[in-house]
Amino acid sequence: MKRITIDPVSRIEGHAKITIDLDADGRVASSQLHITQVRGFEKFVEGRPFYEMPGITARICGICPVSHLLASAKACDQIIAVNIPPAAKLLRMLLHYAQTVQSHALSFFYLSSPDILLGMDSDPAKRNVIGVIEKHPELARLGIELRKFGLTIIEGLAQERVHPSWVVPGGVATPMAAQLRDKTLAELPTAIAGTERTIRLFKSTFESLKEEIDHFGTKPTMYAGLVDDDGNLDLYDGRLRFVDAVGDVVEAGIAADRYAACIAEATLPHSYLKAPYYRPAGPVEGVYRVGPLGRINAIDQYGTPMADAEMIEFHERFGRPAHSSFLYHYARLIELLHALERIGNLLNEPMILDTHVRATAGVNAPEGVGMIEAPRGVLIHHYKVDEHGAMTWANLIVATGHNNFAIGNGITEVAEHFVDGNHLSEGMLNRLSALVRAYDPCFSCSTHASGQIEMKVELRDVRGEVVDEIESR
Amino acid sequence: MPQKKISIRIDGELVTALEGQTILQAAQEAGKAIPTLCYLEGLSPAGACRICMVEVAGTERLLPACTTPVQEGLAVTTVSARLTQYRRMTVELLLIERNHVCSVCVSNGHCELQAMATSLGITNTRYWYDFPTLPVDMTHERFVLDHNRCILCTRCVRACAELEGANVWDVGGRGIHTRVTSDLAQPWGESPTCTSCGKCVQACPTGALAEKGAAVEEMTKRTDRLTRLAGSKRAQP
Numbered sequence: 001m002k003r004i005t006i007d008p009v010s011r012i013e014g015h016a017k018i019t020i021d022l023d024a025d026g027r028v029a030s031s032q033l034h035i036t037q038v039r040g041f042e043k044f045v046e047g048r049p050f051y052e053m054p055g056i057t058a059r060i061c062g063i064c065p066v067s068h069l070l071a072s073a074k075a076c077d078q079i080i081a082v083n084i085p086p087a088a089k090l091l092r093m094l095l096h097y098a099q100t101v102q103s104h105a106l107s108f109f110y111l112s113s114p115d116i117l118l119g120m121d122s123d124p125a126k127r128n129v130i131g132v133i134e135k136h137p138e139l140a141r142l143g144i145e146l147r148k149f150g151l152t153i154i155e156g157l158a159q160e161r162v163h164p165s166w167v168v169p170g171g172v173a174t175p176m177a178a179q180l181r182d183k184t185l186a187e188l189p190t191a192i193a194g195t196e197r198t199i200r201l202f203k204s205t206f207e208s209l210k211e212e213i214d215h216f217g218t219k220p221t222m223y224a225g226l227v228d229d230d231g232n233l234d235l236y237d238g239r240l241r242f243v244d245a246v247g248d249v250v251e252a253g254i255a256a257d258r259y260a261a262c263i264a265e266a267t268l269p270h271s272y273l274k275a276p277y278y279r280p281a282g283p284v285e286g287v288y289r290v291g292p293l294g295r296i297n298a299i300d301q302y303g304t305p306m307a308d309a310e311m312i313e314f315h316e317r318f319g320r321p322a323h324s325s326f327l328y329h330y331a332r333l334i335e336l337l338h339a340l341e342r343i344g345n346l347l348n349e350p351m352i353l354d355t356h357v358r359a360t361a362g363v364n365a366p367e368g369v370g371m372i373e374a375p376r377g378v379l380i381h382h383y384k385v386d387e388h389g390a391m392t393w394a395n396l397i398v399a400t401g402h403n404n405f406a407i408g409n410g411i412t413e414v415a416e417h418f419v420d421g422n423h424l425s426e427g428m429l430n431r432l433s434a435l436v437r438a439y440d441p442c443f444s445c446s447t448h449a450s451g452q453i454e455m456k457v458e459l460r461d462v463r464g465e466v467v468d469e470i471e472s473r
Numbered sequence: 474m475p476q477k478k479i480s481i482r483i484d485g486e487l488v489t490a491l492e493g494q495t496i497l498q499a500a501q502e503a504g505k506a507i508p509t510l511c512y513l514e515g516l517s518p519a520g521a522c523r524i525c526m527v528e529v530a531g532t533e534r535l536l537p538a539c540t541t542p543v544q545e546g547l548a549v550t551t552v553s554a555r556l557t558q559y560r561r562m563t564v565e566l567l568l569i570e571r572n573h574v575c576s577v578c579v580s581n582g583h584c585e586l587q588a589m590a591t592s593l594g595i596t597n598t599r600y601w602y603d604f605p606t607l608p609v610d611m612t613h614e615r616f617v618l619d620h621n622r623c624i625l626c627t628r629c630v631r632a633c634a635e636l637e638g639a640n641v642w643d644v645g646g647r648g649i650h651t652r653v654t655s656d657l658a659q660p661w662g663e664s665p666t667c668t669s670c671g672k673c674v675q676a677c678p679t680g681a682l683a684e685k686g687a688a689v690e691e692m693t694k695r696t697d698r699l700t701r702l703a704g705s706k707r708a709q710p
């Protein structure tokens with residue numbers, strides 16, 4: 001059996017390796033995504049005070065610390081058993097939408113747009129964010145501006161950009177300044193207009209990317225996302241909904257503390273990342289996807305007019321549910337628009353400047369579950385504490401974990417279509433990387449925004465000897 | 474009886490000190506900063522941390538400024554390459570001995586140990602981290618003791634004994650196994666002597682003693698209040 005190894009997958013945040021096993025005829029036999037991130041995390045927090053968890057877990061990831069901060073604080077809210085003040089909830093939501101904007105902008109403009117806008121088979125030396133700046137300077141600038149827009153809100157609220165410790169059990173540390181609200185409201189229309197332009201440009205590439213859309217991880221799966229009582233997307237506080245592979249709702253919306261009834265976790269032989277599946281359907285039928293594509297397939301609507309109009313067009317073009325992983329990019333852009341609309345709504349809430357933003361209480365419940373929609377998908381923090389508040393147990397289900405099975409299936413599918421055992425072309429390799437990248441996975445905490453392609457491919461024969469090799473950069 | 478005035482040299486400069494003062498006190502009055510960690514103005518000096526070591530003419534040994542009394546004619550050097558080297562080493566050893574993870578600590582940004590490391594230009598340690606497994610005592614209703622962040626400066630012990638008179642804290646064990654203990658090494662929450670005054674928390678230079686519920690970076694200490702309290706106590710007849 002020949003084996004093709006791609007290591008590391010370039011332009012994703014972290015380190016991963018893909019191996020594709022070929023049979024004697026050079027056809028794809030199987031494939032596997034190896035994730036080598038060590039996750040001793042749940043163990044080392046044992047004995048720590050529960051209220052330190054938001055600060056600690058925010059350090060898991062340099063890209064979406066806010067997601068962990070919020071999921072963690074929500075779990076802590078349950079442990080102290082309080083309803084947080086209304087302004088605190090609005091401010092946490094604002095922080096969350098702001099980070100969704102910056103994270104989606106990073107994913108699309110910095111990491112994925114080179115493939116989409118310059119073409120999969122374009123010169124690899126130019127197929128990076130620098131290439132995008134050359135060919136579409138206006139778009140590149142917009143990416144930077146959108147990211148800055150999100151970061152400015154985060155910075156303004158939390159007074160610290162990278163690891164804000166502003167979200168605390170019971171609410172947030174400080175109220176919002178009126179200036180920040182006014183400044184953000186003033187900048188919002190430009191951000192929305194730019195996002196609309198980007199969506200238009202993205203839609204114009206569909207023809208040239210037909211092959212990718214048709215063969216890009218199109219295997220049907222279930223989908224999951226958080227919805228409010230009316231079926232609108234609720235990134236901060238929704239209930240978990242599952243739809244099956246034909247789009248029928250199989251679980252309308254379960255509360256955070258019942259997640260274990262729906263989610264079982266399998267351990268994979270080659271990966272430290274656990275692979276969750278929809279428990280009632282089992283590990284094969286129960287594979288589901290989360291993140292922008294999972295959400296657009298699971299929700300009834302976004303609940304904001306512009307994003308809802310785009311959603312209708314999305315499903316008209318690609319069906320409902322839409323299965324191609326390439327459509328993650330499309331859904332991500334629509335969600336960016338939705339997040340901006342929501343930011344507008346939040347800033348116009350009269351309560352948002354209220355100064356009562358923190359409730360305090362001791363340990364009133366032995367456990368708590370916090371669930372939110374991180375930019376990459378459902379994130380769950382589940383803690384147990386002793387009577388004094390020392391952590392005795394923790395379980396974290398991260399977004400990239402949910403997609404674990406589906407990413408592996410997608411790789412096999414792309415490999416079957418593009419990989420020919422005798423030819424290793426850079427375009428084919430990049431498609432495999434791009435498949436993984438569509439999910440915007442965050443295997444660890446490093447960013448590779450430079451767009452540099454560091455891929456090493458080995459073609460090995462049955463005895464494991466290297467018979468062909470290409471290296472690209 | 475007025476204290477006798479004596480003359481000493483600090484870094485070559487002639488200064489007047491009072492008999493009975495320590496080198497540290499004399500230096501501070503002369504406007505010379507000697508770095509300290511276990512010293513807290515108002516509490517008796519303990520000489521526990523060895524950061525305040527100075528060179529004294531006539532002896533090869535370094536002496537702690539916080540506990541060494543001045544003598545007529547003493548010549549002290551407070552800044553030298555050798556001293557910086559020793560101070561760095563001492564702080565590095567403090568850092569490796571426990572689990573001081575600043576980024577997730579309640580005292581991040583307000584910690585005397587962290588500030589000391591920064592001012593000495595410590596960016597890494599040249600010794601292996603010990604990574605001990607240490608408990609966090611969360612049994613007290615209002616406060617927490619995290620042994621991971623304790624540097625055994627004994628400021629809590631002295632604040633409790635000298636300012637509150639409760640004598641809750643003590644130091645038990647030997648060498649690397651030394652720990653601060655409450656009463657007869659029982660959980661803090663079960664201490665029959667603790668008055669929950671919080672002076673130990675305010676005295677603690679790190680995040681080892683903190684208010685319960687404080688989030689990362691939220692714990693600030695008011696050691697100045699302890700110093701003032703000590704001053705007013707002394708002024709009482």
Ligand code: SF4
Nearest residue numbers: 623624626627629677
């Ligand atoms: S708990 Fe704080 S004050 Fe007490 S010895 Fe340890 S570091 Fe010093």
Ligand code: FES
Nearest residue numbers: 520522523525539
């Ligand atoms: S300050 Fe003098 S030994 Fe600690």
